[in-house]
């Protein structure tokens with residue numbers, strides 16, 4: 311095909327790159343549309359405080375909290391799950407359950423505990439949760455799901471959402487879900503683009519996220535495999551209103567800030583190694599203070615070390631040293647040595 315001179319001008323037009331936009335949920339407008347997602351065993355207040363300080367996401371999430379735990383355990387027994395820190399930003403409490411009356415009570419409880427938003431987990435693949443009729447098993451029970459959403463809506467004035475997985479060739483549920491979601495009064499939807507049987511080696515299904523974004527009027531939040539600018543742009547191209555990042559935020563609470571700068575073609579100054587070491591220690595010390603338990607903090611440090619140590623050439627060596635570490639004093643010495651005088 312012959313080009314004319316005007317086509318030549320088009321060649322030099324910048325490509326249309328999806329941009330970040332403010333996110334409106336209920337009555338609230340968030341300046342960012344990037345969100346830190348829920349991670350069981352990780353997403354407690356110390357992690358979220360650091361994410362809020364370095365990234366200011368639209369909001370962060372608690373890990374999934376079972377309604378039964380909320381209703382039947384004392385506050386101190388579930389402090390790690392429910393504690394909200396005055397230094398953190400907006401917080402979405404994620405609940406798991408399958409009984410509308412329990413979910414209604416749990417929704418009231420977390421509204422009183424300082425939730426800014428509420429989410430029902432409809433994606434958890436764990437057998438114990440599915441056997442109780444909760445998590446991803448709800449995806450094949452649209453009418454029960456409708457009752458659960460209505461129970462939440464009637465129990466709070468806060469925005470209410472669910473987090474789902476997507477269908478595959480063996481389980482088709484998108485159309486049935488759509489019908490329910492349109493009638494439910496749901497305020498927003500989070501879609502992790504994998505079937506509940508799929509592990510992380512299966513790529514995220516962006517077309518499924520686009521399906522919900524195209525067919526629903528409420529904001530759809532896309533989730534799955536976002537860790538860099540290219541993957542963020544791919545997710546935004548689904549037409550989703552916001553993007554939830556889960557695993558990639560561990561050990562780099564500044565990730566959302568970095569991605570925001572990159573997509574806006576602004577400069578992001580990465581933290582120095584010293585600062586990363588200091589953030590790692592602050593995370594661990596905040597975990598110790600949360601439960602007043604040094605042993606718990608050490609075990610968590612062993613879990614997080616390899617994520618904070620991403621930029622170290624001695625990453626494997628540092629992680630092994632932290633694994634053998636038995637006290638916070640020893641951990642601090644190690645961290646100073648590997649991250650070089652961070653204090």
Ligand SMILES: Cc1cc2nc3c(=O)[nH]c(=O)nc-3n(C[C@H](O)[C@H](O)[C@H](O)COP(=O)(O)O)c2cc1C
Nearest residue numbers: 347348349350373374502533534535536555556557
């Ligand atoms: C260790 C771990 C714990 C998780 N815990 C939760 C959880 O409590 N609730 C939930 O909805 N999803 C949970 N997820 C799923 C993530 O929120 C997210 O949907 C998934 O990891 C895909 O997003 P990502 O590629 O950005 O990590 C968990 C994932 C991992 C790896």
